[in-house]
Amino acid sequence: MNKFIKEYLVVAQNASGRNMNVPLYRFIGTLPGPKVYIQSSIHGAEVQGNVVIYHLVQWLKTLPICGEIILVPNCNPVGTNIKAGEYTLGRFDPVNGTNWNRGYFFDEELVQQFAQEVTNDETIPDIKCKFRQQIKQQIQQKLEQEWGLGLAQRLNLKLQQLAFDADFVLDLHNGPVSTRHIYVPEYARKAAMSFNIPHVILIPNVFSGALDEATFCPWWTLQELLSAKRQTSIDFGVEAFTLEMGSQEVISFNDGEYDAKSILAFLSAKGSFLSHSFEPELMRRIAVTLNNYKILYTQQGGIVEYLAQPGELIKKGQVLARVLNVDTLEDERATTDIVAPCDVIAILHFPSASVLSGTQLYKCFTEFFELEASP
Incomplete structure (x- = not known):
């Protein structure tokens, strides 16, 4: 049986000095496998991902897992609670106007320096472990800096500490009035075939501040540097995606079940389960490069x-x-x-x-x- 742990992460304090917590649902399998991190509602009005995570929790109670899956629904309770009349104004930090999804950490020079220090006898698992430790240490130093941080960036960095441990990161979003679509880094375009999402946006390995980029940009950059250094192809097997689950401000349990099965099909293809219980649907997937x-x-x-x-x-x-x-x-x-x-x-x-x-x-x-x- 899977091991289930429920924890709480303090992401902010309100004006009364009370902690604002978000729940973390951890499912740990009995066999080794990939580590997965999934979050929803970093933008407060984008709530459908919470229903998707609800369905995932129900499935993961019984599915035999390899590795670990961490689920963080409603990861931005501040944004979710910013209301103006009938609307949720949860896209920007109301104090300083910062986008809630643009405060993650990436330092290309740090990656280049790390690559220079990697020796030829270090194994891929050792490099991954060492790199994760260094990045998470840098994030912790930023969180502890004496000048402090804005609310959005502090929230982002706390979530990034969790996400950077993972091999696969899924950030669940919604558009204003939208159909399903997914942002996929060019190098991982094959993975788009494992989701039941008909519209695919292929994005370059360029950091623009979002969580998916903060995950795959450091690993892809390190991959390229070490492949050149060792004169052989290196693949760390880390991928990250932004999934747009439809329209904001509304939820659908039926759609949530469909999207949960879509995610389970992806995780099944990545070795998260003992058996391939879920398969992606046969469907036409239309893609576009980001510039188009x-x-x-x-x-x-x-x-x-x-x-x-x-x-x-x-x-x-x-x-x-x-x-x-x-x-x-x-x-x-x-x-x-x-x-x-x-x-x-x-x-x-x-x-x-x-x-x-x-x-x-x-x-x-x-x-x-x-x-x-x-x-």
């Missing part, structure tokens, strides 16, 4: 009807949305059609019907292609 994942901005303000639904293919010149201008209701200027500048797949759109000029109206796939098992 485009934002369509509104040229005018007004009230918008979103005609293109998330996941829908829209041909060049077809109408994506219609804008109503209440200052000109008496003539033909009352409505304006916003058309697709090229063939696109609408992935998500702005959640409100009221928009200012320059609003990010849609995010779309352009120059997309079908993803195959091998590049």
Whole structure:
């Protein structure tokens, strides 16, 4: 049987000086295997991942695990509780405006220095253990610095300490009004075939502050440096992904079960279970490189009807949305059609019907292609 441990991590204190805790669910198998870290709701309005983790907990009570799986639902209770009327304003730290998902640690010079110090007789497991210790020590030093840290960065670093121990990291998110999609580093594109997610964004090994990048960038950089140094291919087997589970501010237990099985299929392919109990669905997966994942901005303000639904293919010149201008209701200027500048797949759109000029109206796939098992 798996060993189950429930712990609590203090991530902040409120203005009354009381600790704000998040639960950690640990499932440890009887046989060795990969370590997995999964978190949800780093942005407070993105709540569907909590339902996914609920279903994962139910499955992991009985599935024979190899290795360890750590689940951290609702990892940002501060963001979840920032409400304005009917809406959750949980994307940014309200004190200093920092994005809750942009305060993780990465130091490329540190990785380069570490690579120079690795000797030729050190094994891959020894290198991984030593590298993890060094990165986690650097994170702890930042947490303990006497000048302190902003709330968002402190939260991020505490979570990163947990995540950096893992071989596979999944960060569960939601778009505003969105279809399922996943961010996948280019080197791990084959892994996208193990998830039941039809839309794939291939991202370069460049750190922009998010948790997935803070996980795979150090390992990929070290891999490249040591492969060149030893004149042989080195693979540390560490991968990280951002999964967008649909729309924010809503949950669905049925969808949560579907996405939990999708994650279990991925973990099964990575050796987390004694048997391959879960298989990915046979489905068409459409991919795009990050530079072709485009934002369509509104040229005018007004009230918008979103005609293109998330996941829908829209041909060049077809109408994506219609804008109503209440200052000109008496003539033909009352409505304006916003058309697709090229063939696109609408992935998500702005959640409100009221928009200012320059609003990010849609995010779309352009120059997309079908993803195959091998590049």
